[in-house]
Amino acid sequence: MAKPQKPGQRRGRGERRPAGWSATAPRRLAGFMEEPPLAAALLDEAGELAVERVAGTFGMSKSQLADTVGLTPETLYKASRARAPKTQARMREMLEIISLIAPWAGGKDQAMAWYRAQPIPACGGRTAEALVKSGQASVVRDYLDHIAMGGFA
Numbered sequence: 252m253a254k255p256q257k258p259g260q261r262r263g264r265g266e267r268r269p270a271g272w273s274a275t276a277p278r279r280l281a282g283f284m285e286e287p288p289l290a291a292a293l294l295d296e297a298g299e300l301a302v303e304r305v306a307g308t309f310g311m312s313k314s315q316l317a318d319t320v321g322l323t324p325e326t327l328y329k330a331s332r333a334r335a336p337k338t339q340a341r342m343r344e345m346l347e348i349i350s351l352i353a354p355w356a357g358g359k360d361q362a363m364a365w366y367r368a369q370p371i372p373a374c375g376g377r378t379a380e381a382l383v384k385s386g387q388a389s390v391v392r393d394y395l396d397h398i399a400m401g402g403f404a
Contacts (some may be wrong), residue, residue: 289359290346300342302333309363318344319367321384344388348379352393373397 291307295301306316306327314324320341326332345366352362370376371394379391 289345289350289353293346297334299334300346302327302342305342305346308359311373316342319380341383343385345380348383348388348391348395351392352397 256336262268289308290300293300293304295304301358302313302316306313311319313327318326322338323339326335326338332338345381349359349362349366352365353359356362366379368378370378371382373394374382374390382388382391
């Protein structure tokens with residue numbers, strides 16, 4: 252039987268992981284303070300999300316990206332507005348949710364399809380996109396945490 256592990260301690264060869272242990276659970280539970288991997292690749296030199304990179308990653312125009320996160324198209328076409336805290340927060344929320352779903356969905360493109368089209372029964376049948384647009388990204392994160400911990404949809 253394997254000895255209990257301390258956080259950060261490595262197992263030796265042949266030692267087993269505890270029952271119910273999931274390789275994705277520690278990364279999933281890391282929280283919003285860490286940069287999602289997808290978002291980290293889309294940052295510019297100033298550490299802000301580059302609108303062109305985000306839109307290009309999903310094969311969208313800036314107008315389509317603005318619609319996806321619930322902003323007016325003009326917001327993403329003006330550099331000063333694209334760097335505004337609200338704009339950056341909305342894009343980060345979208346990318347965080349997509350990053351969480353991507354391993355389950357089979358990739359970022361499938362995760363985006365889920366984000367835009369899949370109704371969430373626990374949220375009154377609203378999609379993740381609709382919830383983020385209305386400023387309720389925390390509801391989606393709570394739902395995904397619930398599912399990640401083994402809860403029912």
